[in-house]
Amino acid sequence: MSTLQHRIGAALALLFALAGCTAPTPLVKKDTPSGPAAITTLDDRHVFPSTYKPYPGVPTLVRNVTVFDGAGGRIEHGAVLFADGKVVDVGQDIIAPAGTTVIDGSGKWLTPGIIDVHSHVGVMVAPDVKASSDVNEMTSPVTAEVWAEHSVWPQDPSFGRSLVNGGVTTMQILPGSANLFGGRSVVLKNVYAPTVQGMKFPDAPYGLKMACGENPKRVYGEKGREPSTRMGNIAVDRETWAKAVEYKRKWDKYEKDGGEPPARDLAMDTLRGVLEGKILVHNHCYRADEMANVIDMSKEFGYHVTAFHHAIDAYKIADLLQANGICAAVFADQYGFKLEAYDGVSENMALLYKAGVCVMIHSDEHNGEQRLNQEVAKAVAAGRRAGIDIPDEVAWEFLSYNPAKALGIVERTGSLRPGKMADIVLWNGNPFSDYTRPEKVWIDGALLFDANNPKLRPMSDFELGQPGERVFK
Amino acid sequence: MMPVYVAFVMALFAAPVLAQTTAIVGGTVAIGDGSQPIPDGTVIFRNDRIVAAGAGIAVPPGATVIDAHGKWVAAGMVAGFSSLGLLDIDSVLESNDTSAPKSPFGAAIDVAPAINPDSAVVGMERAGGITRAIVAPSSSGSIFAGQGAVIDVGVDSPPITRARAFQYVELGEDGARAAGGSRPAAYAALHDAFSQAEDYGHSSKDFDGRASNSLIKRPDAAALLNVLDGKTRLLIHVERASDIRSALALKKEYPRLNLVLVGAAEGWMVASSIAAAQVPVIAAGLSDLPEAFERLAATESNVGRLDKAGVVVAISTINMTEPAQQRRLNQQAGNLVGIGRLPGMTGLDWGHAFATITSRPAQALGMDAQIGSLRPGRQADIVIWDGDPLEVTSAPVAIYIDGKPQPTASRQTELRDRYMNPMRGNLPKAYER
Numbered sequence: 001m002s003t004l005q006h007r008i009g010a011a012l013a014l015l016f017a018l019a020g021c022t023a024p025t026p027l028v029k030k031d032t033p034s035g036p037a038a039i040t041t042l043d044d045r046h047v048f049p050s051t052y053k054p055y056p057g058v059p060t061l062v063r064n065v066t067v068f069d070g071a072g073g074r075i076e077h078g079a080v081l082f083a084d085g086k087v088v089d090v091g092q093d094i095i096a097p098a099g100t101t102v103i104d105g106s107g108k109w110l111t112p113g114i115i116d117v118h119s120h121v122g123v124m125v126a127p128d129v130k131a132s133s134d135v136n137e138m139t140s141p142v143t144a145e146v147w148a149e150h151s152v153w154p155q156d157p158s159f160g161r162s163l164v165n166g167g168v169t170t171m172q173i174l175p176g177s178a179n180l181f182g183g184r185s186v187v188l189k190n191v192y193a194p195t196v197q198g199m200k201f202p203d204a205p206y207g208l209k210m211a212c213g214e215n216p217k218r219v220y221g222e223k224g225r226e227p228s229t230r231m232g233n234i235a236v237d238r239e240t241w242a243k244a245v246e247y248k249r250k251w252d253k254y255e256k257d258g259g260e261p262p263a264r265d266l267a268m269d270t271l272r273g274v275l276e277g278k279i280l281v282h283n284h285c286y287r288a289d290e291m292a293n294v295i296d297m298s299k300e301f302g303y304h305v306t307a308f309h310h311a312i313d314a315y316k317i318a319d320l321l322q323a324n325g326i327c328a329a330v331f332a333d334q335y336g337f338k339l340e341a342y343d344g345v346s347e348n349m350a351l352l353y354k355a356g357v358c359v360m361i362h363s364d365e366h367n368g369e370q371r372l373n374q375e376v377a378k379a380v381a382a383g384r385r386a387g388i389d390i391p392d393e394v395a396w397e398f399l400s401y402n403p404a405k406a407l408g409i410v411e412r413t414g415s416l417r418p419g420k421m422a423d424i425v426l427w428n429g430n431p432f433s434d435y436t437r438p439e440k441v442w443i444d445g446a447l448l449f450d451a452n453n454p455k456l457r458p459m460s461d462f463e464l465g466q467p468g469e470r471v472f473k
Numbered sequence: 474m475m476p477v478y479v480a481f482v483m484a485l486f487a488a489p490v491l492a493q494t495t496a497i498v499g500g501t502v503a504i505g506d507g508s509q510p511i512p513d514g515t516v517i518f519r520n521d522r523i524v525a526a527g528a529g530i531a532v533p534p535g536a537t538v539i540d541a542h543g544k545w546v547a548a549g550m551v552a553g554f555s556s557l558g559l560l561d562i563d564s565v566l567e568s569n570d571t572s573a574p575k576s577p578f579g580a581a582i583d584v585a586p587a588i589n590p591d592s593a594v595v596g597m598e599r600a601g602g603i604t605r606a607i608v609a610p611s612s613s614g615s616i617f618a619g620q621g622a623v624i625d626v627g628v629d630s631p632p633i634t635r636a637r638a639f640q641y642v643e644l645g646e647d648g649a650r651a652a653g654g655s656r657p658a659a660y661a662a663l664h665d666a667f668s669q670a671e672d673y674g675h676s677s678k679d680f681d682g683r684a685s686n687s688l689i690k691r692p693d694a695a696a697l698l699n700v701l702d703g704k705t706r707l708l709i710h711v712e713r714a715s716d717i718r719s720a721l722a723l724k725k726e727y728p729r730l731n732l733v734l735v736g737a738a739e740g741w742m743v744a745s746s747i748a749a750a751q752v753p754v755i756a757a758g759l760s761d762l763p764e765a766f767e768r769l770a771a772t773e774s775n776v777g778r779l780d781k782a783g784v785v786v787a788i789s790t791i792n793m794t795e796p797a798q799q800r801r802l803n804q805q806a807g808n809l810v811g812i813g814r815l816p817g818m819t820g821l822d823w824g825h826a827f828a829t830i831t832s833r834p835a836q837a838l839g840m841d842a843q844i845g846s847l848r849p850g851r852q853a854d855i856v857i858w859d860g861d862p863l864e865v866t867s868a869p870v871a872i873y874i875d876g877k878p879q880p881t882a883s884r885q886t887e888l889r890d891r892y893m894n895p896m897r898g899n900l901p902k903a904y905e906r
Contacts, residue, residue: 126762127769157762165761165773214564315892316902334798335885336594338564345889355895366762367793374804374865381866385859386889428814434807434865437815451815463763467714467742468770472817473761 044269045278048149050200052189054444059083061096062426065105070112070400070415074393080110082422085445090416108439109431111396112415113169113190113423114372115403117329118282118309118362121159121369122152122173122188122196127462136176137183141220141227142240144208145266146183148173152196158366160458161473163190164449166370167425167438170201172407174209174309177284178219180227180237182209184270185282187407191443192458205408207306208274210237212285212294213340234293241301244271280306280408282329286340288313295324307406309362312344318355327358327406331368332375333382349376349398350383353390360402372399377432392432421445494519495876496532497855500541503862505548505831505846509824516546518853521875526847539857544870547827547862548846549604549854552799553755553789553834554735557606558588558595558624558632574613577685580666580700581692582619584610585636590626593884599626600883601800602862602869604854605634605844607755607789607834609708612643616651616659617666620696620705623838625854627874634852638838639706639733640696645716646767656716665689667727670697703729706838708755710735710791713767714742721750733837736791738768741775744782753837754779758788758805758829768792773812776829777819787833802830807863826863852876 060082067078069090079094080087096102123135134151137143152173162168169190175182185207188199212233221228227236247268254261273279281298285291285308298305307327308314312335314321314328321328330352335344345351352359361376363369380395404414413421422445429436441449450456454472463469495518502514504526515530516523524533526546532538561568570587588608589595598606605625612618618641623634643651644659652659666689673680673694682691689697699705707730709720717737724730734740734754740747747754761773779786788805790798806826813820821829828846835845844852853876860867872879891905898905 126764127766128764129766161761315889315895319895333801335597336562339562342562343888345885345892347889347893351889351892351895367759370761371804371808374808378804378865381868385868386893432866433811434804434863435811435814437811454817463769466763466769467739468772471741471770471772471774472815473772 045206048147048197048200050202051195051197052191052193052200052202054085055191055446055448057083057085057422057442057445057447059097059100060103060442060445061094061100062103062105062110063094065108065110065426067416068109068111068393068396069417070396071417072394072397072401074391078110080416080424082424082442082445085422087416087418087420087422089418103426103440105426108429109427109436111167111425111427111431112400112413113425113441113443114167114399115407115414116162116168116171116363116369116372117307117360117403117406118364119162119171119173119369120176120364121162121171121366122154122156123148123175124365125153125156126158126366136178138178138219141179141216141236142181142267143175143179143183144181144240144268144270146175147186148175148183148209149186149196149200151175152186152188152199154193154196154199155460155462157460157463157473158369159190159192160460162366162369163441164457165437166372167427167431167441168369168372169423169425169441169443170404170407170409170413171369172207172282174207174282177209177211177215180211180216180233181240181267181271182211184279185209187409189443191448192460201409205278205280206270206273207280207282207407208270210281210283212283212290213287214338215284230290234297237297238300241271241297241303244268244275245301248272248275274303275301277304280406282307282309282406284309286310286312288316291317292320295320295326307360310341310364312341312348314357315345315348315351318352318357321352322356327360327402328352329360329362329403329406331364332361332379346379346382347386347388349379350386350388350390353383354388358402358405360398360406362403371434373431373436374434377434380432395432492520494524494533494536495539496536497539497541497546497857498532500544500546500857502526502528502847503545503547503827504848505828506848507824507828507832509822510545514546516847516855518855518873518876521853521877523847523849523851523853525849539871541857545858545860545862545867547856547858548831549856549872549874550602550799550802550830551834551845552598552603552606552802553787553830553837554791555606555608555789555799556611557598557603557608557626557799558590558592559584559608559610561592561594572611572613572618576614578619578690579612579615579617579693580619580640580696581690582610583637584608584619585622585633588622588624588632590624590628590630590632595626596880597883597885598798598800599872599874599879600869600881600886601798602803602856602858602872603799604856604872604874605835606799607638607838609639609641612641612647612651614651616643616648616662617641617693617697618643621708623840623844625852625874627877627879629877634844635838635840637696637699637705638840639708640700641708641710641735643710644720645711645713645736646765647710660719662688666693666697667701670694670701674698674701701727701729703731706731706733708733708735712736712738712765714739714770716767717743718746721746721752724750735789737779738771738775738792740784741772741778742770744779744784747779748783753785753787753833755787755789755791755834755837757790757792758802759808760792764792773808774819776809777813777821780821780825781819785833785836786829787837788829789834803863803867804865806830807865810863823863
């Protein structure tokens with residue numbers, strides 16, 4: 001055994017030991033053809049396991065409320081019953097079981113909690129100072145080995161703002177876009193905890209952040225290394241995928257035939273996960289031509305792009321995205337902040353919807369994340385003016401159902417179907433108005449924000465004892 | 474289909490140069506002076522000026538009448554703090570004239586000659602309801618960013634409403650950085666610059682200021698002399714409560730300074746002092762996160778509290794980490810109405826909220842007698858909206874600047890129209906326009 005392999009072996013042994021102390025995760029695949037207990041591949045989805053547990057809630061019936069169910073349904077004078085953290089019933093005339101808290105929702109709206117598929121909360125934090133800058137591992141264009149969850153600062157005040165002002169209940173935290181392969185994402189429940197494990201959405205698939213365009217070529221071009229051009233971007237991408245395919249082949253063979261285990265490579269572990277369809281690709285990309293290049297590249301190496309993010313030009317290739325089953329996570333009307341965003345139009349979202357693309361809103365930063373409902377309102381209004389009618393209740397899919405789909409958690413949240421997580425927002429008016437704010441927010445049925453109860457308003461450790469501590473933010 | 478822009482330009486050239494009175498009738502009128510919207514109101518303008526706006530106003534004989542039933546007729550938005558006309562694309566430095574890190578000059582820098590009203594960005598922001606803008610340079614090598622301008626964003630040049638309308642100085646964290654690393658260094662630079670400006674004032678021929686190592690160049694000193702005299706307003710960017718106190722205290726030492734605060738995220742903590750000093754504030758509309766240590770007490774209630782304390786407060790896109798669109802100032806103002814309805818928060822009523830994006834920025838620069846509202850005598854900057862202008866779902870349907878109709882089409886609407894039908898035609902999309 002070489003020194004390197006020895007070290008890896010030792011590290012694996014240590015991992016087994018640690019894992020053995022904490023969770024009975026099956027790290028060793030038994031009964032392989034080469035004999036019992038051969039080391040195959042590490043199921044790293046459970047190396048940093050979620051310790052999130054729903055907080056206690058009470059059975060609750062909100063009635064006489066306008067319901068957008070998140071899956072395109074609308075119920076006037078509707079009612080939603082939830083208990084034990086789950087949606088129980090959605091309709092109009094729901095009888096409250098004994099002991100149920102009943103809330104009158106007259107003049108209010110009830111929706112699934114908003115899911116932000118592109119958040120940097122926790123990794124691009126407030127305060128934004130050098131010491132807190134943990135979003136881009138800007139030392140190599142390929143850093144598929146880093147995981148956003150190891151940068152997440154659970155005390156970022158932004159989590160609370162997105163809950164209270166934005167009704168955001170779930171978010172995917174992504175690494176930045178400096179690198180072609182930025183690293184793994186993590187999906188969080190928007191519930192404060194001292195550790196990121198305490199926020200992790202249980203068993204959500206991981207994502208891989210990738211990036212096209214200006215950022216990688218600028219960052220590494222300025223360092224005098226590849227990539228410094230868009231052709232360099234694709235070249236480094238393809239070289240990396242080629243390695244990943246080879247890595248996967250070695251590990252597949254080893255898993256099948258046994259023998260000496262191949263050397264582990266954490267970056268390649270992530271890419272192998274992508275090639276196996278277990279890790280979902282979230283690709284920052286603005287221009288139509290670059291998205292098309294990425295689609296062809298994904299076919300060359302046999303992976304699927306789950307969603308293009310930002311996707312400023314997506315309206316130009318809506319048919320291509322639709323045909324390839326690729327979602328688009330977009331802004332409402334932002335444009336022009338960089339050359340590759342120069343062609344942004346306010347009708348992007350509506351044009352994608354019209355073409356049958358799975359489209360969703362995203363924030364990319366912590367101020368916009370507090371107003372995603374308003375962003376969709378803008379996009380829908382722009383669409384209607386252009387003759388594309390999107391009913392409000394259908395538009396809520398852009399805020400909950402479609403992002404849940406892109407995150408691989410749509411069977412568990414993102415709409416108000418009985419049995420799903422009771423991630424719910426009661427709005428004090430029509431949520432497609434900028435006069436409206438969340439009145440109550442439940443996550444897994446636990447009431448975690450109530451505008452009428454100062455005690456039901458989270459405040460991170462960072463803000464305690466600071467100027468303005470006693471003021472609602 | 475004739476492009477709207479071409480049709481508009483032709484209309485312009487065809488227009489007679491005679492006195493022309495226009496009456497916009499039947500809409501909900503939003504004057505912009507802090508008053509509440511007026512249903513079924515009338516707005517009358519003659520040539521480039523507002524004649525009257527409100528309820529029960531008779532339409533003068535011979536006036537061109539525009540029916541605005543079901544619509545809102547509102548003062549055009551005034552961007553409170555922007556770089557409109559100074560850049561095409563923020564990150565494309567070749568197109569960006571906001572700052573000059575390698576320039577030996579600071580206070581002398583004057584944005585006016587660089588304003589490009591033909592930039593597509595100006596057109597897109599105008600189509601969103603912006604009619605005027607306060608345009609400021611950004612600081613880089615000096616705490617003094619230079620002299621900003623007030624512009625109109627109309628298609629007809631020249632764009633300048635007032636050149637050298639103010640001097641912009643950084644005295645918070647950005648000031649510390651520009652001064653070499655600390656706030657005390659920023660204040661040392663400020664006092665030295667003012668003292669040199671006084672020297673220049675006493676005897677300009679004895680003032681050197683041309684040596685490569687001189688801290689203040691002659692034109693910097695000349696520009697700052699106008700600041701010391703109170704002729705040029707001094708816009709000070711400060712956020713922290715203690716920084717605001719220090720900025721206000723400058724008036725003790727330099728009594729003629731005409732101060733305006735920019736940012737002031739923690740302004741609510743010293744609101745009564747700001748009000749007592751009668752210093753206007755151009756604030757962030759919705760800054761509610763401690764994004765910097767100088768903004769630890771940032772709250773969405775800041776603007777509402779400043780207003781309540783009697784401070785003249787305008788809002789702007791300063792401190793926005795999302796790409797700053799001036800045309801979405803109405804969204805910020807709408808949110809200020811929304812938070813006013815929440816327990817424990819302080820927002821604004823509709824009239825005050827709308828004023829923060831119309832007359833208040835003009836007032837902050839002492840120009841509210843000329844622009845920023847539909848009160849008689851103001852420049853006729855009018856936007857007709859298809860709904861409540863503070864709602865994100867509303868959009869302009871007609872825009873007038875100096876009484877002249879403006880295009881509502883833009884580069885963005887042309888892109889949209891080109892791709893409205895995604896089907897491949899007999900020719901590439903490049904032939905569709």
